Amino acid sequence: MRLEVSPNTRLALLATLALWVVAAFMLIGAGGNWDFVLPFRGAKLAAMLLVAYAIAVSSVLFQTITHNRILTPSIMGFDALYLLIQAVIIFSLGIDPLTETGNPNLRFAIEVVLMTGFACLLFRALFNGAAHSLHLMLLAGIVFGLLFRSLSSFVMRLIDPNEFMVLQDRMFASFNAIQTGLLWVAAIAIGLASLLAWRLRRQYDALTLGREIAVNLGIDYRRTVMLTLALIAVMVSVSTALVGPVTFFGLLVSNLAYVTAGSGKHRYLLPMAVLWGVVFLVGGQVLLERVLALNATVSVVIEFIGGLLFLFLITRKKT
């Protein structure tokens, strides 16, 4: 890209595109029934924005702390772990989180703590191994994901064989079956996490230079990494709770952001990734639902494109 476009202009351009997409989602085919259409689509839009935001930010941060542009929380099996924790909680406490009984805040706290714990274990494994074991970590992550999924469907069967199919459906990513009741909790959790991430943005820039340089620059490496892992755990929990697991979405938007942001700074990278997330999710939904009149979940299409991108990335010479 020889053309000199400042990162701010790039952001503005993409933001305009995202706005157009959002407007298209709200307006195309509404047919004048505003009283009905606006709240209905509004809730769906809000959920998609939250998910795009959570996945984009968590993926970029995860890649920053692992110094790698192929790893994302979902590829390492975090989504699947969240589902497993859900299943085990339902099984052991007998609380059905889908019907809002019990104490949702306490449950959310337990989930985040458990997920952060697992994240730290994986993270330690990542750093104890030599650089060549990236492929091993990826493979282990994907197998962890498969294992967690099998385990949670196993636990679901233990709960009640008759309700199994219903619950199984909930574990399948879909932007059509979003639980609007969760939106507020999700928005608040994400908001708090983002504030913290934004305050740390300069430290992330330093982290991209590598662990040694970051430490030399006076960054408390361990503390930053632990905090970030907790942030990621919150974001993954939120997005998975809203739509279920999507393996390659984070990979797609973060890598697009690296290519298009025109800067390595997180104050550009993070919003850029979020905007790409919005464009893909909302735009994909508009394209599939309204333009092509296809009855398919956009997540499946994203998995397809993301999977191809992943294959391209790992088979490139550099890795």
Added chain:
Amino acid sequence: MAASGRAPRTISHAWLALPLLLTAALVALSVAIGAGDFSFAGLLAGAGSTDWQLLVVSRLPRTLALLLAGMSLAVAGLIMQMLVRNRFVEPSTAGTIEAATLGVLALALLAPDTPVFGKMLVAAAFAMAGTFLFLGLLRRIPLRSPYLVPLVGLILGGVIQAVTTFFAFRYDMLQTLHAWTVGDFSGVLRGRYELLWLGAVLAFAAWVAADRFTVAGMGQQFTTNLGLNYKRLTFYGLLIVSAISAVVVVTAGSIPFLGLIVPNVVSILFGDNMRRSVPWVALLGGLFVLACDIIGRLVVYPYEIPIGTVVGIIGGALFLFLLLRGRSREA
């Protein structure tokens, strides 16, 4: 090779009696468990008794299907590992199973009345295509880390699965698709599993040709030097693997990791001479599947957990163990 074992021990085939006995015990157990009342004493009453009926129509077919599927899938995994020269490859980590499923779905949408044998042929053709796609991708990878190969296969499988899910969703077949993809033997009755014998025949053929596959595992040059046609050998090997995968997918759904775990365990125990290890792989494969099915049936008795889930858990855990064990040795 990541996990090639210690110095191979020579072990006499007489030891096979041990897993054989164990298998016999599990067969008896598998026949005895179920929601309906059944006792071995009832069999003595003669061919007309209800116990006899239950045995012939339901219990025995299921047990046989489990054994046949386990044996042939494990052998298929072994062949694939030899040909691709990677310990972590098997039909479910190479896109083969997913491609076979796509084939079954395509047929269900386009020509739903196709007989079972035709279904199997189409599934096998798709499985073949998927496997060759995988091999083609592998050829493009410049640096082959042992972990990259199965990784590519898993993602390729995911991409193919996304295509399958897309069409299944579009034509309201998600639930049917789910029923196929999770390996489950609960619907196996007399007349609905016999295709699996074909898988067993193919596995047997692989045994007969075992020495050649061992040679092919040494690489193209070595094989050609010995006067064998490497390309044709590879083709036949993958044909057998694809056909076995297709047979199992059509009759029972996918059973993940089986072809990966069993050959690895056998290799750790007995080394890499394929002709020697095929009987072990087959027998332990059958044993493993039988045991997993019995577990799945007992945990929530009288309901049951599909075997695909049980094997997914046990196999996934064992796979991780193999992965991380291999690494600690490397380091």
